[in-house]
Amino acid sequence: MDAFLLQILNGLDKGSAYALIALGLTLIFGTLGVVNFAHGALFMIGAFCAVTVQKFLTLSVETIDPEKTDFLGNPLKVKTPYVENWFGPDIGNAIIDWSVPLAILFAIPIMIAVGFIMERGLIKHFYKRPHADQILVTFGLAIVLQEVIKYFYGANPIPTPAPEALNGVANLGAIVGLDLIYPVWRIVYFCFACLIISGVFAFLQFTTFGMVVRAGMADRETVGLLGINIDRRFTIMFGIAAAVAGLAGVMYTPINSPNYHMGMDFLVLSFVVVVVGGMGSLPGAVLAGFLLGILESFASMEWAINLIPGINQIIIYLVAIIILLVRPRGLMGRKGVMED
Amino acid sequence: MFGLNKKDTSLLLIVIVLTLFAPFILNPFPTGSGLAQFNAGYPDLMQRFAIFGIFAVGFNILFGLTGYLSFGHAAFLGVGSYSAVWMFKLLSMNVLPAIILSVIIAGLFALVIGYISLRRSGIYFSILTLAFAQMSFSLAYSVLTPITNGETGLQLTLDDPRVLGVTSTADGSIPVTNLFGIEMRSTYNLAVGPWDFQFNMGYYLCALVLIAAFYLSIRIFRSPFGMMLRAVKSNQQRMNYTGLNSKPYTLAAFVISGMYAGLAGGLMASMDPLAGAERMQWTASGEVVLMTILGGAGTLIGPVLGAGFIKYFENIFSKINDNILHSWFSFMPDGLEDFVVFLVHPFIGKGWHLTLGILFMLVVVFLPGGLVEGGQRIAGWVRGKKKPDAHQSETNPAE
């Protein structure tokens, strides 16, 4: 029982990332009718926002401490981050410690801007082009973004730890008498993902803007005929989708140190998630994201690997293939979405 | 000639001449001269031209004709490579059975993957093929290690059985790949003045296979089957209501292009008998898509041009470093020189992928018809100065 629950929990963090990326992908599919192969790159850029914030905050001034010497007897050079100089050591250290959550504030405007630029500058011209062209141009863009990041940040993963306070493990099962040791940050990540997902759904459900977007997803032409400026709203939706992917990336950094190809790795799986959930279905994307994350976690258990070696590597693909064969529209897909 | 019309025959002759005389054509600069770095007449680079040419020609049969965009074709190339290396390990170092086996295995593999993937079309198809390829890649890396030797890659060893050959040569080393005794690595050097031309057995095998593969693709393009494939791309609804079952047509195209990929993989292993999982990664699949598009999808010669173009510039760009750049731009004033080198630096050496990505976007945005269309536009522009071109609506897939 404990192990069972633990595996579910273990699947939640990856599942959350899948769900968030798939949510953004589906928003873009549904509203703009564009297949965005660069969406994984947005996730990656988000993660590197966190890296950048950390780098900025730890920018240091080098001073010579006259009272201390190093082992050679020379005066010791001490690096103090600017923030410590400005706010004093306690607050300064706290700010550096909390750089990942702080990066959220930085990432939101950046990601929305990146989304706007991408949509207005490139994607816009591809609405009427065949899906193959959309795939190809966004694939090219993904390579470019990834290489640019690699150029500036190098090829090695950059550790970006979570705040000290959230870095440990907690025994989740203590209340109910079970033994469930689980890293705190993963719980934070899951809660954060839930927050964002409900935020997006609430936005679509309860605002006029969201209503128009939903109507546009269902029948773009009719809404366009009503004289509503769909395009501008869709640009904003693209920005939101980019921000969702970016935030997913920011918060994921303590779980896995970001590297330049993390976006591609997640993208392929997120596409599979979208297909399993049903192209164009937002709840489907979220559901499938969590389901596949948990499934992957179960498949990594020892008995599963002993039973079918390597099952953890391919379970998601396998499930996707079976679902597409049994239920071609995916779990919650509608008819006729992207079928041409 | 060869059952082709005049235009196609001349196209075939061009390819024959280009491939057979490649050691001359690709080596225009004398050895030791400053421009020698732009030469491409080395055996292993020329082999890559031919092998990726075959790969792209095959991919074009699927993508160019039917419009089905597969993002997993590298899997077939990888499977082909593994099969060939196994043949070298178990049977003999003769490349012929190895290549035949790799084509067959890749074809079977494509049959299974195609049968499932082709139940969906459009974007679903692309994602399915992508998923299959990634799955094969993961499997090759982990579980299938007994067959693929995992991360290290499959290599020949001194204790391989090689039933019809020798386990090891007289001097105790691993035997080399050959075609009925002619070693793939044997190279004849022809020195003419300051030039050094290399005629490599392996390259000529690849070249002959490329010519055959190209010829076959012309025949397929011009056959009733090829016309049906174009009909699949154009209007599947009309096709079904005209009594034609589009499924087996697309599946046949998928399998044929998978066999081409297997052939390329088998040749790759024949030139250098090892196979690794990274050949199956989806970026490798993306590369063949790029070659086809860059050259001109749906045209006959486009994929060959695209493959040559990309492999050539990959080689050149990766070789250039800052010192070379400085020597190029040394005519500029110092500050400007440094600035230009600084600007160009991200795109060269290890930055080749960045250049590739940008190229990808530029081609899709500005030149969806690829180099062939670009050439036609230029030709049309030159001719247009003399007389306006009246026949814009010719529909035969262009040369």
Next chain:
Amino acid sequence: MGILEVKNVGKRFGGLQALSDVNLSVRENSVHAIIGPNGAGKSTLLNCLVGKLIPDTGSVMFDGQSVLGRQPYEINQMGISRVFQTPEIFGDLSVLENMMIPCLAKRDGSFELNAIASVMRQTDILETAEKMLLEMNMADKRHMNAASLSRGDKRRLEIGMCLSQEPRLLLLDEPTAGMARADTNNTIDLLKQISDERNITIAIIEHDMHVVFSLANRITVLAQGKPLVEDDPQNIRGNPKVREAYLGESA
């Protein structure tokens, strides 16, 4: 016994009973029109005949064989060709190639891996296709891209493609919808000529009464998913039920 026998066909979409108890008998070599106001179920019925939809109840027999559960291409190979409301042709191919494809489908069946022979050396196919182009008055456009044809030419091409298969039954779905008067009249003449000169049965779904009464020698009126009446044109004209169905709708 007609060449096409539709018996008790019913089809429901969710809460909508699109067709109920439809009976239809198309006699060999007749021109049979199926008319009815919007939403009468004409298109649903047509889709049940060609394999796009499978009716919930009833049977559809073509020449003594059931078509139910068969794929569109199988039904076409049985001898039913369909002309669409908006012309469905192979836009990326030349007019001649468009015409050759149905000829190949007729000769080689639904699939044939004929990947080596040159398509331009299939002399029998070329001959049939060229002959049909001549008959359709399109021989001079044979090398044009089909997508660049005018709407009327696309319609002629599509009809020609269907005819080149020598079908037993030609189904037309509002073939003159959205056409100018002159094009409509041309199409009527073409269809008249086809039914006079060829050993072919035509079933036509049509809105335009002018077209229906110029062509049909048998008419079925559908209303609200049910066949109202099946009779000869002169009797349909005066039928009060038919007037009511149409007037009720247009009023």
